[in-house]
Amino acid sequence: MTQVTRILPSSAVMTHPVRLAQAQDLADRLGLDGLAVDPDPQGSPSALRTALVAWSAASPGAGHHLVVQDDVDAPAELLEIVAEAVSRFPDEALVFYTNWHARNGGAARLAALAGASWVRAVPDEFTPSLAVCLPFATATAFRAFARGSAERHDDELFSVFFRGRGRMGLLAVPNVVEHIGTSSINGHAAQGIRLAVCPTSAADAEPLLARGRVLEEPGWIPYMRYGEGFIRLAGQEKDADGGRGHHPWREALPATGLTEESVDAARAAHLPEDLVARVADTFGRPFAEELWTHCLLLGRQAAHAARGLGPAPDGVPGAALGRMRRSAIATAGPAGLPPERRPEAGPDEVRSMAALAESAVRTGEDLLRAHSSTL
Known part of the structure; x- marks a missing residue:
């Protein structure tokens, strides 16, 4: 060669x-x-x-x-x-x-x-x-x-x-x-x-x-900053402020085709209390629940985006894709913390947040497959 x-x-x-x-x-x-x-x-x-x-x-x-x-x-x-x-x-x-x-x-x-x-x-x-x-x-x-x-x-x-x-x-x-x-x-x-x-x-x-x-176009994008979940809407850059404003996820849901009721129902049915408790022990229950909901929306939208990508090309190892996915999930919790609390995220706390985030992402992916017309 x-x-x-x-x-x-x-x-x-x-x-x-x-x-x-x-x-x-x-x-x-x-x-x-x-x-x-x-x-x-x-x-x-x-x-x-x-x-x-x-x-x-x-x-x-x-x-x-x-x-x-x-x-x-x-x-x-x-x-x-x-x-x-x-x-x-x-x-x-x-x-x-x-x-x-x-x-x-x-x-x-x-x-x-x-x-x-x-x-x-x-x-x-x-x-x-x-x-x-x-x-x-x-x-x-x-x-x-x-x-x-x-x-x-x-x-x-x-x-x-x-x-x-x-x-x-x-x-x-x-x-x-x-x-x-x-x-x-x-x-x-x-x-x-x-x-x-x-x-x-x-x-x-x-x-x-x-x-x-x-x-090329991920559509609406869940993101988390300072302990709160937000959604970046498609076309947001055309807003009067140039799109620089932050839309809390509940306020942005109508523009995504989702409803508060469907998200709340998913949380009531699938929120893992044991993982929430582990994260809440350090960072409080409001943050733990907000992280889980943020990652639920992230998993749902990622599954939707994946439908338009097609199969992985030859020469892209499945194991490498898996490690990339786990890496991205592992940073979701620390990134979502207020800056002054990030130093508290030691290895044990990061693992707990990653486990909680992974459960939410999988729930979001499963819900899209099972109920694509709602959540």
Whole structure:
């Protein structure tokens, strides 16, 4: 068999002088081309200022450019995994890390449960920017678009840029890039522990990303933040506020075709009291019940999305899909906690929340199969 040699993207690590050693270590370990240092480190915090330096390092000969931030970890195979993805999606903006919370986190978790390896980012939220690869022409266009902007968050401006082009980025569902630490130069420390929605080994991620299915339109998306469940509605970006508002799940249900009565009936019939009690022991019963209901809706919608995906392609191991699913379920509970309570989620608490979430997801999937006209 002929060995295919892929052109690796050019690359840069965004950093600030206070993290220079950390950034250099990351670049050395991953074989990245160099560092993009904040050109005004004494100025007001601005990720965009450093991002413009990083995207200016794009090499036209490489065809694509990868930018990672300095507070991540990733396997030695990262560049090869990115190059494989680029060869599959040469014209796409590819995002290799997604936060475990909020709307894009919900979209990625839903996709993992549906058996998809990529999902289109939603247009009404920031584009996670910890590890992004752009075609050279797109990187050039973004620099021109962003130059002179008063926005300091590159992730917010990415979404404005992609919306204007009519095509959001593709989120890699299995995440080989992980966020490390809780400090934030750009003012996000109040969000607490922020981790990947679906941490995955390089060995599993490679076939999933190279050959796995793409979920282009997940429909409505359950997500959980600060202990409460919400639903991102399809087309929400057209709202007067640009879709940035949060719709509590009960208020959003009519737009999904579901009813409070059907959800409440499912909870009354299937809520596992033993698992609820284990989670409630640390985080309280209201959170435990809200997590279960959130994951019930997630399982229902993932099963619905899976119907439109078709069978898994050849070369996508079933075991890897199973591990991706379990990974996405395991982060649902910690991600749904208020930031100040996430440090309380030790291994035992995470296992308890994962067991509760898994029971709800399975109930949601079963209910769709049994009663597709209602829940």
